């Protein structure tokens with residue numbers, strides 16, 4: 451998918467290229483102003499951007515958190531309160547304020563769907579349920595979700611989204627404060643896995659489109675196991691109705707839902723890219739293991755449905771997970787694919803946010819990270835995420851230079867879905883050295899199950915150990931390490947040799963910037979045996995190694 455956007459788009463008003471994705475080897479980077487860009491982001495709470503004045507109190511704090519990008523919603527109901535009469539005052543103010551605070555924006559189109567529901571549709575859409583039909587349950591009753599099978603809904607949402615993009619082109623193509631746009635938000639069908647409206651019924655009893663069958667056939671064994679299993683309901687039929695190919699279980703029906711949501715989104719993308727060619731992405735609310743589709747929002751761009759979405763929405767540049775689960779590393783593994791760069795637009799902002807940010811960027815080649823409800827962080831200077839972003843902002847040129855070369859290593863203990871932490875030391879290979887990484891915080895049992903599902907999702911996991919970080923290999927015998935709660939020992943990969951620390955330089959923030967501070971040795975390196983980052987704050991060390999026999 452990302453390869454489709456690899457051709458630099460040209461701004462209408464000049465020759466400067468627009469933000470776009472560029473693939474180098476295994477890594478896809480976001481290119482802004484002709485250079486790779488790392489999103490050190492945060493997503494605003496849903497209602498914060500509805501008042502520029504409310505937001506004006508927040509900007510200085512976001513700066514002090516060292517964010518370079520804010521993810522902010524654009525509300526359909528506020529930009530088009532009357533059909534065809536657009537008001538972009540709020541959008542312009544958002545862009546102006548971001549510029550004034552030297553920040554970029556990723557805009558989130560809260561259009562036909564936001565967290566499954568259609569609560570951001572303007573009143574003239576909500577009230578006219580004949581023209582804009584709702585999805586129906588199997589008993590014929592309506593839910594407050596616009597049916598994706600309505601041509602009128604597609605036309606109205608598409609016109610508004612295209613108007614927004616046209617406006618961005620006119621207002622922002624010179625300065626390019628807006629980097630990317632998210633299409634809708636956490637799409638998914640509840641409380642049943644599919645729409646039963648008459649148009650949906652007609653589609654469900656028709657043949658599965660050949661485009662989808664061809665894509666799935668081509669991917670074959672590379673398809674996620676859950677999707678392969680659903681297809682096996684028909685022993686892998688390559689033609690037939692949805693029920694014939696995928697069965698009539700909630701799992702089979704979910705494939706149908708995913709396809710038609712993806713098609714709708716692709717149509718929106720087509721309209722919008724004709725106006726202004728910014729990278730577009732969709733975000734997924736992850737499904738809890740053991741729950742059936744419909745009990746979770748079905749048919750969104752979920753890990754097991756990425757192929758269906760990619761086939762249905764080839765104009766979407768990226769499929770991104772909102773990760774409110776503790777098993778962050780595992781979830782990033784499912785979304786980082788050769789044709790899908792990782793971007794985490796929403797995540798918990800608690801103890802593991804720093805380690806997760808560094809892991810995603812280093813280990814999974816992410817283009818950025820963005821915890822949710824960012825304006826709620828009140829103590830930017832002492833907050834570990836603020837310290838992390840400060841360090842990553844300093845290291846960004848080095849990170850982006852080394853990301854495509856495979857020189858980055860993400861460090862995180864294994865954290866399972868249930869919140870249990872396996873703090874076992876991990877070995878990582880770095881050229882002619884093998885590093886053993888120990889994580890502070892100890893082994894943790896599973897969290898109270900209530901903690902997995904209740905309360906503010908962005909605030910879960912407050913008591914988890916923060917340990918983690920990243921290594922940037924800068925030469926055959928040297929690296930920079932940034933992180934928290936880590937101890938690293940070194941061995942030579944060649945069995946005839948031994949490894950030692952040549953020197954270790956600590957960097958700290960002085961006068962607002964990261965600078966070399968002191969040389970660590972003696973007790974601070976356990977007499978040359980190890981490199982150590984405290985569990986109290988984000989640290990940064992430049993390490994040089996040597997070998998002897």
Ligand code: DGJ
Nearest residue numbers: 496565635636822907908
């Ligand atoms: C995920 C949604 O995408 C956000 O807009 C917000 O509703 C959060 N959940 C709340 O935790």
